[in-house]
Amino acid sequence: xxxxxxxxxxxxxxxxxxxxxxxxxxxxxxxxxxxxxxxxxxxxxxxxxxxxxxxxxxxxxxxxxxxxxxxxxxxxxxxxxxxxxxxxxxxxxxxxxx
Numbered sequence: 178x179x180x181x182x183x184x185x186x187x188x189x190x191x192x193x194x195x196x197x198x199x200x201x202x203x204x205x206x207x208x209x210x211x212x213x214x215x216x217x218x219x220x221x222x223x224x225x226x227x228x229x230x231x232x233x234x235x236x237x238x239x240x241x242x243x244x245x246x247x248x249x250x251x252x253x254x255x256x257x258x259x260x261x262x263x264x265x266x267x268x269x270x271x272x273x274x275x
Contacts, residue, residue, distance in 0.1 A: 178209035185210070 185195045185206070192210070196203045244256040246269055254269065 178206075179213050179216075181206065182210050182213040 181199060181201065184199075185192065188195055190198065192206060193203055195201075196206045199206075244254075244266065246254045246256070248254075256266075256269075
């Protein structure tokens, strides 16, 4: 079922639309989607502790340039260096994972 959850995450469908197209019961899918999120956020799962960040293109970092986050849906955040603390940055990164 994790494979189905990953297919859903890559689709642009609602859960209801996805379940209809896959022939799945919505409640069953929601159960497994919750288990998927739980597994991927569990401290026992070594992958859950880290989120890999990759630069789209190599860039030269200059002092005061800030932080750019691009989410899978294409939304990009440009954060000035003084505008964010590490705890807030972590929360923004986690948003891109879900």
